Amino acid sequence: MNAGEISSKLYEKGLKVTPQRIAIFESIVELNNHPTAENIIEYIRKNHPNISVATVYKVLEVFVENGLVDKVKTESDTMRYDAILERHHHIYCSDSEKIEDFIDAELNEILDNYFSKKKIPHFQIEDIKLQIIGKYTK
Amino acid sequence: MNAGEISSKLYEKGLKVTPQRIAIFESIVELNNHPTAENIIEYIRKNHPNISVATVYKVLEVFVENGLVDKVKTESDTMRYDAILERHHHIYCSDSEKIEDFIDAELNEILDNYFSKKKIPHFQIEDIKLQIIGKYTK
DNA sequence: TACTATAGGAGAATAGTTCTCTAATCAGAA
């Protein structure tokens, strides 16, 4: 994704387009395995050495609020970010910090079907996410 | 669950039985909606005013390692704990900090079935957890 | 180009969690 495409995305959401925002979005796409804020800062500083930690966090917050990126929960106390917009699940490696996206339309359909039949009393489901935990094999 | 039962649980895992460990486990069971470490400390201090923050965190860590409690990921930066041992999922309220357990054998069976047919390449699944996000209705 | 709201930068502040080091206590052996 290039700077122009990112600008349009920001513009569509009514957000101001700034070099920092473009760089941050770009870095999440580029570091495409769920970077932490720290990973993002390190990456951006190569081309943009003066960016502030506060800016990165503030921009990430804005992106999350506007649905441009996802905040991914982890077992440890660091948040990780994801630029995928498509409905997807996450594969967590129990041996490492690795997180992968898992996209599977058939699975989504099965889940939707199941919960449209079996409702949870007094609860309206907005989203269902799977955390698939396991180990990579050779 | 009384102190005797908790002692046996600890003993079975080869863990030393201490009053602090019993109190901490008891409090997670008692505060049965996924307390934070802070909730636990506050609760325990009623009967055990000198317990240290470090002790609570250390004991929780030991419990998690030994499979006696679950660490529950949240959107915010506080961990929450759960004494349920049974395989279960979590319902997250998007309006509040509430988290509820969701136990559903039929759903587990569907998931197990699906993933026994459709394997993820080079990955051995150990556990699958659903995060069901939505709102409570009246 | 000038104006105004919004965004960015720097560093301090905060909050949850972990670490360090010492004293206490548990569990098994005598």
Place this chain on the structure above:
DNA sequence: TTCTGATTAGAGAACTATTCTCCTATAGTA
């Protein structure tokens, strides 16, 4: 029961990810 060694608990400092404050810079618009 008492002793003993290993483990655990306590206190508070340290650490780390994130947020806040406050001021300056910049984007978007006329």
